[in-house]
Amino acid sequence: MLRVFGMALVVLQHWSIPLLSFADGRISTGNALAIGNGWMITWISQVMPLVFLAGGAANAISRRSAARRGETTPAWLAGRLRRLAWPVVPLAAVWLPLPHLLLALGVPEQPVMTASRLAGQLLWFLAIYLVAVAVTTPMLRLNMAYGWRVPAVLAAGAVAVDVLRFTGGLDVAGFPNIVLVWLAVHQLGFLYADGRLGRPWVLALGGYGLGAALTAFGPYPLSMIGMPGAVSNMAPPTVALLSIGVGQIGLALALRRWIVSLAGWPGVSRALGWAGGRMMTLYLWHMSALFVIVSVVVVGLGISTPEPGTSAWLSGWPHWLLMLALAMWPLLRGFARFETPPATGPYTGGTARVLTACALVGLGLLALTVAGFVPGAAPLLGAGAIVAGLALTGSPRRTSPVSGAGGPAGRLRVASPL
Template sequence: MTAVLTRPAPRVPLPRTPAPPSAPPGRDPFIDVLRLFGMALVVLQHWSMPVLSFSGTEITTGNALASGNAWMITWISQVMPLVFFAGGAANAISRRGAVRRGTAAPAWLAARLRRLVLPVLPLAAVWIPLPHLLLALGLPEQPVVTASRLAGQLLWFLAIYLVAVAATPLMLRLNTLYGLRVPAALMAGAVAVDVLRFSSGLEIAGFPNIVLVWLAVHQLGFLYADGRLSRPWVMAAAGYGLAALLVAFGPYPGSMIGMPGAEMSNMAPPTLALLAVGVGQIGLAVALRRGITGLAALPMAARVLTWAGPRMMTVYLWHMSALFTVTAVVVVGLGVSTPEPGTSAWLSGWPHWLVMLALALWPLLRAFTRFEEKDSAAPYRGGTVRIAVAAVLAGTGLLTLTVFGFVPGWAPALGAAALLAALLLARSARVRRPDGATTA
């Protein structure tokens, strides 16, 4: 997730959003900022939402955004569409650069797969034995099982993103041939899926949208990389306007994240309403591109981007572990419940809560960022079938950990084993030649 982004020569310029003269050569700071902004908001939302109390044996969890009209915040704070959009632009830029260097699609996919899978293995190595240890030390079972399950749920994003990465070579060819018609077809498919889902009453009928919705916004990233996303203000107005109509007159809830006790969620599986908000977010971001890239050119912002770039995956994977650590000490250990959301006690305590979480995250970053560093494995020399098997194993492992988390049992170990097997298949061993040189 930290590959250097090389801006391609656009087919059609972006007349309203040219890059500022101070933009660093060979990078697109706009995409860098979007990825950092997206991950920062994910962490901030996850750290700010929980409403926690402990009864002595069980921990009760609520959502601060479920009170009043706070759900409106999710139309901005639910940034996964922006993250997939930025990922699409990054994958298009990376794949086209690989083509110019003569790198075949299997080798490119192997490198991307390794970068996604490797940071997950230390998370599994810590969390698979941790629940057993905590239970053996006498901690209450329900809080331990709850934390163990939630620690793996974050991996849904990597599982779906892996699908988008694996599909990038094919979707790029379709983008070259058909352009805007590709995301339009994916969006039309999402409409058909929602119609079937709500007319039949079968929740399972909505699951194809897990692929259709996220591939649609990922495909818009390709159009941005081509310089073909014009009229962004129209996109923003159309996206947010359609979302408002769907929520006001359709079966969709207002929140773009799952809420406790809600009959349905716009996220699981994703709905047309979430897709509309995503289009609105992308249009708004592209419309503000000039200001965003100008901000990124400031020395302080550039230093933040440089520091955060190689750590974004690590922050994403471990920020919930920091939340569990602070919760175990403050809520479970000391018996201090979080205040009622929106009250003066909540507002005054929120900054202190964030500071404690950041301090808990810092040693985790120091310990595990190394697994996100630049890939030093030998270039992949295997074929298409081998890397396809690796991708299937990686996706299976990530989905297993998403569904079961790290709750004690066989599932977490099997999921981690699938990830390890995928990583091994995506690597090529270094062999020593008779002259002493090392090659792949």
């Protein structure tokens, strides 16, 4: 429920907050939540902490289950890496040539470059999530030995990084928090999987209370997402975002009984089952659906986004979401099949090989995050690194008279890495 809720809210936010207009061959962008008290919404809508919590719990459960089956850490990591990176391949296959095609067809350059850049920025999440997956086994050992002290140390490191960042006035000094903050939340997922994440209202009130104090008296902005021209709590993440994340986690745990009960409803259960195998596709392609509608409505027809909160904006918002959903549907139908990577034999390589694969995929994702798919060498090198890393995770597939591709093993679907 938390994973699906988190991903749905990410998509809803990305589809709802852009303020768009087009004139003189250029598209202008703004953020609806930058107006008035819109920052208050971000204290709930910035759900990446919940996604990392759920990911930590899922990785703990998956790794321990694999260990009980006798599966080695390199083999487990190779499987997780394949499921994480394989859906990116069709995204790159479409977006690498697409800007060249659009420019050749006479589409104005600035909107094409803007869309090409933004299409890759979403991959930041996969890059840092890959780091969390790669260190799951050693971090699980630390979790068993030290429990709460592990996320506490990571949080203390995040505090030190923020002090350096804000006293020195250099945002680049905050980049270590991309690892420290998200690993701290991922580590809380281990505690949840162990049943050691208790006192939810203490977490909720303490997290939100500390976040309120930090934003009221510290150097942190009120919004938990990046706003134009302002210091960001998100890129890189800050202790304020970590505090709000702990508050969200506590609130979710406090409501756990009702959430689990809701998940048992037949209609909700079917929806969760349907969405579970399509979350990566929805995450990777929902901005492409946005670009399709923007190219028609904003660029093609010249219709600008109304002022947020006005009657025109409120009445148009449902129609806007409906158009985006219609544009997303064929993308889901076409690309959801890539949620499951091609079948391969059991991984027989060693630790060095799978770590090399992780490094290649991670560097490829980082290159696409920074450069997007804007024409140039960086996107080609990034996509090539991802493909090379994936190639290192495979082994020759073996079939047997008992269980071939059409047998039960061939039909097995594994849970999404997210």
